[in-house]
Amino acid sequence: MSGIYIHIPFCKQACFYCDFHFSTSLKKKDELINCLVSEIKLRKNELNTDVIQTIYFGGGTPSLLQLSEIDRIIDAVYENYEVVANPEITLEANPDDLTSSKIVELATSKINRLSIGIQSFFEDDLQLMNRAHNAQEAINCLTEATHYFKNISVDLIYGIPGLSNKQWKKNIDMVLSSGIKHISSYALTVEPKTALESLIKKGMIEDVSDLQAQEQFYILIEELSKHNFIHYELSNFAKDGAFSINNSSYWQGKSYLGIGPSAHSFDGKQRSWNVKNNSKYISAIQQNKLPIERELLSITDQYNEYVMTGLRTIWGVSLEKVTREFGKQYHTYLLLQSEKYIAEELLYIEDEKLKTTRKGKFLSDGISADLFKLDMT
Numbered sequence: 365m366s367g368i369y370i371h372i373p374f375c376k377q378a379c380f381y382c383d384f385h386f387s388t389s390l391k392k393k394d395e396l397i398n399c400l401v402s403e404i405k406l407r408k409n410e411l412n413t414d415v416i417q418t419i420y421f422g423g424g425t426p427s428l429l430q431l432s433e434i435d436r437i438i439d440a441v442y443e444n445y446e447v448v449a450n451p452e453i454t455l456e457a458n459p460d461d462l463t464s465s466k467i468v469e470l471a472t473s474k475i476n477r478l479s480i481g482i483q484s485f486f487e488d489d490l491q492l493m494n495r496a497h498n499a500q501e502a503i504n505c506l507t508e509a510t511h512y513f514k515n516i517s518v519d520l521i522y523g524i525p526g527l528s529n530k531q532w533k534k535n536i537d538m539v540l541s542s543g544i545k546h547i548s549s550y551a552l553t554v555e556p557k558t559a560l561e562s563l564i565k566k567g568m569i570e571d572v573s574d575l576q577a578q579e580q581f582y583i584l585i586e587e588l589s590k591h592n593f594i595h596y597e598l599s600n601f602a603k604d605g606a607f608s609i610n611n612s613s614y615w616q617g618k619s620y621l622g623i624g625p626s627a628h629s630f631d632g633k634q635r636s637w638n639v640k641n642n643s644k645y646i647s648a649i650q651q652n653k654l655p656i657e658r659e660l661l662s663i664t665d666q667y668n669e670y671v672m673t674g675l676r677t678i679w680g681v682s683l684e685k686v687t688r689e690f691g692k693q694y695h696t697y698l699l700l701q702s703e704k705y706i707a708e709e710l711l712y713i714e715d716e717k718l719k720t721t722r723k724g725k726f727l728s729d730g731i732s733a734d735l736f737k738l739d740m741t
Contacts, residue, residue, distance in 0.1 A: 365448070366411050367418035367613050368441055370400060371624030372426040373642055376460070380494045380563065383555035385626035385640045386424045392642055396625075397433050399649035401440040403623050406654060408444040410629075411621055416447045418610040420454045421475075425496075427457035431469050438474050452515075452609040454479055460497035462505035471512035477608075478509055479517045479548070485538045486531055489524045492569060493552075494559070506542045517546035517608060522584060523577030524552050525570035532580045536587045545606035549584055550599050551577040581726050598676040598728055615673045625655075633666070635659045667694050668736045675732045680719035694737060701735045 374393060375386045419441055421434070434455070441447065454477040455470065462480065470478070482502045484490055490498060509516055518539050522532055539547060552572050554561050563569040585595055593601040597615050600608065614620065622629040625645035628637045639645050639655035648655035661669065667690045674681035687695040702718060705711040710724030710731060720728045 365417040365613070366414040366618065367420060367610055367620040368404075368416055368445070369420045369422060369610075369620055369622045369627055370426075370437060371622065371627040371638075372421060372423040372429060373625050374423065374428050375425045376428070376458075376496045377494060378559065379496075380492070380559040380569075381552060381555065383558050384424065387642055390428070392646060395646050396642060397429075397437065399646050400437055400624055402649050402652075403654070404437070404440040405444050406649070406652065407621060407623070410631075411445070411619060413446070414619060416441065416445045416451060418452045418454070418613060419447075420456075420610045422456050424456075425458050425461070426455050427461035427466070431473055434470075434475065435473060450476075452477055454517075454608070454610055456481065457505075458495075458497055459501040459505040462501075462509060464508050467505070467508050467512055476513070477515040477517070478513050479519065480505060480509065481519045482506070482539070483519055483521045484524065484527070485535050486527070489521075489527055492524065492526070493521070503538070506539075506544070510542055510544070515546075515606070516544055517548055518542075518544050520547060520549045520584075521552050522549060522580035523572055523574075525572060527576075527580070529579060529583060532583060533587060536584060540587075540591055545603040546608060547588065547593070547601045548599055548611075549581075549601070551581065578726050585722070585725070594678065595725070596678045598725060615677045616679065617670060617673055633661055635661060663690055663694075664737050666690065671698070671735050672729070672732045675718070675720055675728045675735075678719070680714070680717035683713070683716045683718060697737055698735060705731055705734075 371385070373386045373396070374390055375388055377388060378386070419438060438453065453475050455475045456479045458481050483493065483495060485499050485502050487499045506518070520535055520539065554564060554572055560569065564571050588595070588601045593603060594607075595601050596607055597611060600611055602608070617632060619631045620629060622638065625638055625642050626640040628635065636656050636658040639648070645655050667686065670686070671681055681698070683695060683698070686698055698718070702711050705724065706713070709721055710727060712719060712721055720731070724731060
């Protein structure tokens, strides 16, 4: 089973923290959609005979698209790939786009899952991050969307300067009260060359605090566990049966095809990515050329990738798989590097799987980096 990710590189305005590829100009939207459909056709043999289990519209802001444009892209997938009977088809959406009429319209399409970028229900937070929606739109869209979609995920950001723990709990409570069964939550991160970095350097916005982010991360875990949410991946929480198939596939190392400018693909042995420029992407595709770079992963690269993704999940890193797919020396190395983290109660081994403890979850990316193998000489 494989997935297809479709990157829609357009936004109404730039969120201060975002370093993803997007444009606030919609001038090339029609041309780009034509090229997305063309790329879907051009790459139809890359997944061999793999069946498509998920289609994911990410961005950017995919909810800017008209329903006819969304349908056209989905139809192109069905025309060129074998798709399971009931695929998970997700649309990332911003609250300001999810008017009552838009939600009703989307409910008639093949879209069966919404991922809504709420981020916060507090006006100060939304303005600090330069989000396009306001707090009332966040509330309204959730109320309306839950009438038409059973499968909804909400994004929340913690560690926002000025966001108190009391307010953070209020954000969590607002989502829980709506009956949402899936939450993705991330710390506010200052990425290089973003507006947020510039504003912090100028003293216009307070710098982010690692301590605040860590406190609010553990508040999130505690509050959601009270409501029977499963912390199945570092940034993802869901009720039993509501895990995102797309997210789970990604973190379990399954193949996916990335369509659109800057989109990444992965097949277990090779990683590839499209050019991060709308005009260059359009020009290449119009000439039936793929504007893509590919990297063949060495055994060490594949091992590192597996450790990084595995430690983020409840499934952990299978010691048996490490031996079988990468070799005994990698198994020995992994256990040796893990010893100090096991002693510090940040990692543990259960059923021959290496996993993070509750205390180690927030540090999992740093821990996995220390478990990486740099060379085999």
